Amino acid sequence: MIEARFRLDYPGFALDADLSLPSQGITALFGPSGSGKTTLLRAIAGLERVPGGYLRIDGEVWQDGRTFLPTHRRPLGYVFQEASLFPHLSVRGNLEYGQRRAQADGTGLPDQVLTLLGIGHLLARRPKGLSGGERQRVAIARALLTRPRLLLMDEPLAALDQARKAEILPYLEDLHRELRIPVLYVSHSPEEVARLADHLVVLEDGRVLGAGPLTETLARLDLPIRLGEDAGVVIEGRVALRDTEWHLVRVDFAGGGLWVRDTGHPIGDRVRVRILARDVSIAREPVHGTSILNALPVTVTASGPDAHPALRLVQLSAGGVPMLARLTARSAAALDLAPGHRVWAQIKAVALIG
Amino acid sequence: MLTEADLSAIWLTLRLAGVATLLLLLLGTLIAWWLARTRSPWKGPVGAMVALPIVLPPTVIGFYLLLLMGPNGPVGRLTQWAGIGLLPFTFWGLVVASVFYSLPFVVQPIQNAFEALGKRPLEVAATLRASPLDAFLTVAVPLARPGFLTAAILGFAHTVGEFGVVLMIGGNIPGKTRVVSVLIYDHVEALEYTRAHWLAGIMVAFSFLVLLALYTLSPAARTRR
Numbered sequence: 331m332i333e334a335r336f337r338l339d340y341p342g343f344a345l346d347a348d349l350s351l352p353s354q355g356i357t358a359l360f361g362p363s364g365s366g367k368t369t370l371l372r373a374i375a376g377l378e379r380v381p382g383g384y385l386r387i388d389g390e391v392w393q394d395g396r397t398f399l400p401t402h403r404r405p406l407g408y409v410f411q412e413a414s415l416f417p418h419l420s421v422r423g424n425l426e427y428g429q430r431r432a433q434a435d436g437t438g439l440p441d442q443v444l445t446l447l448g449i450g451h452l453l454a455r456r457p458k459g460l461s462g463g464e465r466q467r468v469a470i471a472r473a474l475l476t477r478p479r480l481l482l483m484d485e486p487l488a489a490l491d492q493a494r495k496a497e498i499l500p501y502l503e504d505l506h507r508e509l510r511i512p513v514l515y516v517s518h519s520p521e522e523v524a525r526l527a528d529h530l531v532v533l534e535d536g537r538v539l540g541a542g543p544l545t546e547t548l549a550r551l552d553l554p555i556r557l558g559e560d561a562g563v564v565i566e567g568r569v570a571l572r573d574t575e576w577h578l579v580r581v582d583f584a585g586g587g588l589w590v591r592d593t594g595h596p597i598g599d600r601v602r603v604r605i606l607a608r609d610v611s612i613a614r615e616p617v618h619g620t621s622i623l624n625a626l627p628v629t630v631t632a633s634g635p636d637a638h639p640a641l642r643l644v645q646l647s648a649g650g651v652p653m654l655a656r657l658t659a660r661s662a663a664a665l666d667l668a669p670g671h672r673v674w675a676q677i678k679a680v681a682l683i684g
Numbered sequence: 685m686l687t688e689a690d691l692s693a694i695w696l697t698l699r700l701a702g703v704a705t706l707l708l709l710l711l712g713t714l715i716a717w718w719l720a721r722t723r724s725p726w727k728g729p730v731g732a733m734v735a736l737p738i739v740l741p742p743t744v745i746g747f748y749l750l751l752l753m754g755p756n757g758p759v760g761r762l763t764q765w766a767g768i769g770l771l772p773f774t775f776w777g778l779v780v781a782s783v784f785y786s787l788p789f790v791v792q793p794i795q796n797a798f799e800a801l802g803k804r805p806l807e808v809a810a811t812l813r814a815s816p817l818d819a820f821l822t823v824a825v826p827l828a829r830p831g832f833l834t835a836a837i838l839g840f841a842h843t844v845g846e847f848g849v850v851l852m853i854g855g856n857i858p859g860k861t862r863v864v865s866v867l868i869y870d871h872v873e874a875l876e877y878t879r880a881h882w883l884a885g886i887m888v889a890f891s892f893l894v895l896l897a898l899y900t901l902s903p904a905a906r907t908r909r
Contacts, residue, residue: 377807401810402819408811414804418826427822428812476812 332480332512335384336373338536345369345380345536353388355528356506356513358544366536367516371482374514375408376401387480405432407473409483413465415457415472422453425472432476439475446508447471447501463494467501481513487522502526507600520556524564524604525683549652551634551645561643562606563653564683569599578623581682585648586626590682602683607643609679610655612665616674624677628653630667646675686882692859693867694886700775700863701843704782705790708839709832711783712790717820719791720798735788742785746852749781753853773855778863781853782843789838797831798824834898841894845887 331353338345345366351357359367372378385393392399415424444450447467487495530547532539540553548563567583580587595601628646636643642662646653752759753771771777809819847865854861864883871880
């Protein structure tokens with residue numbers, strides 16, 4: 331468990347965060363620039379000294395009224411927006427810099443990390459000769475080799491172009507699967523959050539708007555949090571069935587199965603799909619003779635106002651997994667959607683992410 | 685050709701410049717680090733103090749150093765109390781004077797190099813478990829190397845080229861304080877132009893070579909930023 335409480339009051343910028351975060355999985359700190367994400371991350375790293383702050387990691391106090399553990403005594407890894415490799419050291423020198431200082435038995439670079447990030451062939455090179463993507467992968471490996479108990483990543487992809495981002499994201503997804511330590515991932519990119527995050531903390535103007543597991547937080551009606559242009563949820567499932575004739579695969583999750591376009595994921599792979607509220611409609615009975623491929627039995631759990639008085643957001647539960655549907659207020663009234671009602675969610679579009 | 689006295693003066697000059705440069709690099713690095721990182725209100729006054737020798741006539745510096753290190757000056761009392769004796773008109777007196785006189789030429793390139801680094805490399809080092817001293821030695825100093833090179837060359841050359849301060853503090857004692865610049869002055873006074881030519885020519889050639897090295901060998905110092 332990560333418990334963090336930081337309050338800052340600068341002219342023009344304030345931070346007021348009181349968070350309890352899980353000690354596993356990736357927690358995204360999401361918000362527009364200037365929302366305080368990076369400041370919060372730096373405060374957790376001890377790079378920013380916030381008087382009166384409180385920070386406890388798995389029961390161990392890193393900062394309170396009396397204690398302030400300096401950054402170099404905190405067992406953390408930090409990946410900056412720019413890779414910030416030491417230009418006077420080779421890739422190997424960079425990797426060993428932290429490894430040597432963090433552990434007494436630091437002899438040899440473990441193949442596992444080199445393979446995970448695909449940098450084994452770069453060891454003798456100088457940072458200057460690397461591409462932006464390679465540099466950032468080395469920086470991530472460098473942080474991991476200190477065997478941190480907490481990994482902090484400050485928009486690690488923001489300084490890269492689209493092609494480089496696409497190159498690194500799969501490495502981050504692998505990391506997500508392999509890593510046993512909590513990761514705090516600062517981002518303002520909906521795509522990265524949808525692909526990587528397990529938990530979501532949404533920040534705005536230095537305040538925490540909402541925090542919780544990704545799908546639940548995205549499905550909250552009281553704070554319509556948008557990843558990108560529209561409200562919607564991200565659901566994780568497993569590729570269960572392949573329909574080679576129609577080039578589709580079925581992704582199974584607790585609420586049923588969803589047919590999506592086959593992008594080559596092998597059976598058994600864990601994948602994420604994104605369902606936007608505007609692509610979900612509701613029917614009382616199963617509908618036949620429709621072009622819509624995916625229809626799931628769901629239970630209405632709540633409904634709330636939307637951006638326009640003509641619209642309503644309805645929160646549904648598919649086997650415990652929350653989902654959002656956007657209806658006109660008139661349809662919602664006509665269907666008499668009270669919590670507890672069992673209906674059918676017809677899903678017009680499901681996007682496989684990554 | 686060079687006489688015994690000329691060679692002795694050259695050797696003394698090189699020894700003085702060498703010792704002074706070593707001390708300058710140590711002291712200058714500490715001052716430059718502090719000036720580059722501090723947010724203290726003393727930054728301005730200290731920076732100005734360090735830069736004073738650039739604008740003051742060497743005689744003014746020599747005069748005050750003489751008073752400070754003399755038998756009734758605070759530094760003089762301290763050195764006498766410590767059993768070192770008085771510094772003026774000794775080799776070590778010249779060293780102290782040279783260090784003060786050449787300090788800005790050493791501090792400023794190192795300070796610029798440290799400032800150009802920014803905070804980031806040291807923050808990275810801290811997240812990789814390096815203590816502040818460790819980060820200073822293994823990250824800041826190696827990254828500021830071009831600044832150190834410039835500082836060492838300028839400090840050495842500037843010490844070799846000083847005249848006024850030496851005359852005030854060191855006088856003109858053969859083998860002890862009579863450096864090349866002073867000896868040239870002696871030669872000219874005595875109308876021994878040929879001997880003056882030899883030494884003066886060597887100084888011109890030396891200075892040119894030093895500056896040539898500065899401008900060609902370390903292009904990194906200019907393009908790194």
